[in-house]
Amino acid sequence: MRFSICVLLIAATAHAHYKFPRLIIEGQPESADWVSVRKTKISNARDNGAVSDVSSSDMRCFQGSAGKATATIAAGDPLGFVASSGIMHFGPCQFYMARVPDDADINTWEAAGNVWFKAGSISAVQTGGPLSGNEATWPAYHKTKVSFTVPKNVPSGKYLVRVESIALHLAQNPGGAQFYISCGQVNVTSGGNGTPGPLVAFPGAYKSSDPGLIWPNSPPRTSYTAPGPAVWEG
Ligand SMILES: *[C@@H]1O[C@H](CO)[C@@H](O)[C@H](O)[C@H]1NC(C)=O
Ligand SMILES: [Cu+2]
Numbered sequence: 178m179r180f181s182i183c184v185l186l187i188a189a190t191a192h193a194h195y196k197f198p199r200l201i202i203e204g205q206p207e208s209a210d211w212v213s214v215r216k217t218k219i220s221n222a223r224d225n226g227a228v229s230d231v232s233s234s235d236m237r238c239f240q241g242s243a244g245k246a247t248a249t250i251a252a253g254d255p256l257g258f259v260a261s262s263g264i265m266h267f268g269p270c271q272f273y274m275a276r277v278p279d280d281a282d283i284n285t286w287e288a289a290g291n292v293w294f295k296a297g298s299i300s301a302v303q304t305g306g307p308l309s310g311n312e313a314t315w316p317a318y319h320k321t322k323v324s325f326t327v328p329k330n331v332p333s334g335k336y337l338v339r340v341e342s343i344a345l346h347l348a349q350n351p352g353g354a355q356f357y358i359s360c361g362q363v364n365v366t367s368g369g370n371g372t373p374g375p376l377v378a379f380p381g382a383y384k385s386s387d388p389g390l391i392w393p394n395s396p397p398r399t400s401y402t403a404p405g406p407a408v409w410e411g
Pocket of ligand 1: 364365366
């Protein structure tokens with residue numbers, strides 16, 4: 178009896194977190210998990226867990242295994258991720274892209290070094306008044322789908338697309354923010370001739386003391402800037 182109660186508690190705890198296992202292309206979620214999204218480590222793929230060490234290589238793609246497929250998306254179109262069981266914690270949700278070299282295998286390429294630019298950010302709605310830990314401040318909170326627009330001027334080619342939901346509910350001190358991450362694989366068509374940037378590395382782009390990774394309980398904040406570089410507008 179004790180054993181089964183314990184199992185139930187673990188299952189209930191795991192349910193509170195989430196993962197991003199499917200892309201949404203032209204408004205259509207993929208029909209299975211981990212098709213064009215690289216499967217994350219078991220701690221996320223099975224247990225919905227997060228990364229909290231910003232210096233860990235798990236900050237890149239939280240990757241457990243190589244990719245399998247590549248989705249096609251036109252520049253200028255919306256690209257989304259399904260949040261499996263929903264984004265259960267408040268905080269920003271951001272999207273980064275990294276160009277895969279033409280001669281590299283997109284399924285195995287490691288996006289190490291300064292290769293990532295920020296392509297989208299769903300951050301706090303600034304009101305001039307106190308920010309809260311609810312949906313009024315955080316538009317991505319409780320959503321089961323999140324998306325950004327692939328910049329119109331991004332050059333055509335193969336890209337990794339990294340989604341990160343930063344959970345701030347335990348981020349009163351450095352190291353408390355949680356990152357829910359995965360990386361999709363896309364072939365961008367109808368692109369432009371822009372030069373995306375600035376380029377940053379994961380790990381490397383964030384420090385645990387970044388103001389965007391700290392959420393004091395009081396006094397209430399009246400402004401918030403998500404960590405990382407500005408969104409490349411193309
Ligand atoms: C990407 O799309 C272009 C244009 O349709 C195509 O020529 C190319 O083969 C595709 N590459 C991959 C890796 O799917
Ligand atoms: Cu959680």
